Amino acid sequence: MGYRVAVVGATGNVGREMLNILEELNFPVTEMHAVASRKSKGIEVSFGDRTVKCESIDSFDFSTVDLVLMSAGGDASREWSEKIGKAGPMVIDNSSAFRMDPDVPLIVPEVNPDAIKLATKKNIIANPNCSTAQLVVALKPLHDAAKIKRAVVSTYQSVSGAGKAGMDELWTQTKAIYGLGDARPKHFPKQIAFNLIPMIGAFRDDGYTEEEAKMWAETHKILDPDIQLTVTCVRVPVFVGHSESVNLEFDRPISPDEAREILREAPGVLVVDKAEADGYVTPIDAAGEFAVFVSRIRKDPTVENGLNLWVVSDNLRKGAALNAVQIAQLLDETGMIKPAGGYRTLTV
Structure with a gap:
């Protein structure tokens, strides 16, 4: 048996990746619907060996599907997700709209799969921030072995985390600089080509950014509210793949x-860690991969029971689309959604 699935935001980077990964992981789909804004109606997107025409979210009947993967941004999610959940299907939302809602589970399947039991409260499950997802996958097995007291994280986040507009700006600025053209920023607050921007999201009153x-809020909800966590998020001129420098302090020597x-031995993690010129993972190495890669594991002698890690992952995959599809698999495995779309065919 297979599921009737709708991907909302199907024309965006993450929406397209969701379609790809549903096919790659052979998730049981009987009907696939691509849904987007009215202006994208009729645009064709790929699903397996066929194309699907986008339907408008304004006129789509969500009661006709079993599962909805939302990747249309926070405003669209706030407008639609609860309505869709009330119509019957389970919603997996990639935006930040419901992540901190106490009635909505925030799930990374390798870390807190049992939280899936809360999903029926609103028929919504939240997908975490891309940087949070890879961080907690790396921290969870270590935290189980030796409790993490404090973590200091600096991120190096690719422009794809800002969507197609961010990727276009890096490409356009790079060409402009080489060709002596106009490299003035339009999407980012400062030039991103050949530069770093230590600001992702708006500044808050405490000096930290929204990102x-x-x-820290999502890590506390998913993993442990007692971990003291401080973060600096930086946008870097990389197309795909987020990296994190992670400093940890444990309650015992490790x-x-x-x-x-x-x-x-941890699910979802690959360790590549040798003291050699190619003994670590970079964003280019992680692009297109499912795993969270951990490298540069070393002792921090400046604090008691301290370790440093380098954590890298494809933000469009584990940081977004892959995690959403893994949640869908978890719903299927636990029987929390039931196939209603008939028998699955091998070619959809």
């Missing part, structure tokens, strides 16, 4: 070798 606040062994 930084999301990371050696780099022990940490490597723990992480090698």
Whole structure:
């Protein structure tokens, strides 16, 4: 049996990646609907070996599907997700709109799968921030072995985290600089080509940005509210793949070798860690991959029971689309959604 699935925001970077990963992971789909704004109606997107024409969210009947993957932004989610949930299907929302709602579980399947039990309160499940997702996948197995007291995280986030407009700006500015053209910023607050921007999201009254606040709030909800966490988020001129420098302080000694062994056995993690010129993972290495990669595991001698890690992942995949599809798999495995669309065919 298969599911009737709608992907909302199907023309965006993450929406297209959701369609790709649903096919790659052979998720049981009987009917696929691509849904987007009215202006995108009729645009064709790929699903497996066929194309699907986008339907308008304003006129789509969500009661005719079993599962909705939302990737249309926070405003659209706030307008539509609860309405869709009340219509019957389960909604997996990629925006920040419901992440901190106490009646909506915020899930990374490798970390807190049991939270899926709360999903029926609103028929909505929240997908975390892309940087949070890869962070908690790396922290969870270590936290289980030796409680993390404090974490200091600096992110190096690719422009794809800002959508197609961010990727276009990096490309356009790079060409303009080489060609002596106009490299003035339009999407980002400052030039992103050959530069770094230590601001993602608006500044809050406490001096932190919204992105930084999301990371600690979501980590507390998913993993442990007692972890003291401070974050600096930086946009970097990389197209795909987020990286994180992570400094951890534990409640007991944990050696780099022990940490490597723990992480090698952890779901969703790949350890690539040798003291060699190519013994670590970069964003280019992680692009297109499912795993959260951990490298540069080493002792921090400046604090008691301290370790440093380098964590890299494809933000469009594990940071967004892959995690959403893994949540869909979890719903299927736990029987929290039932197929109503008939028998699945191999070619959809």
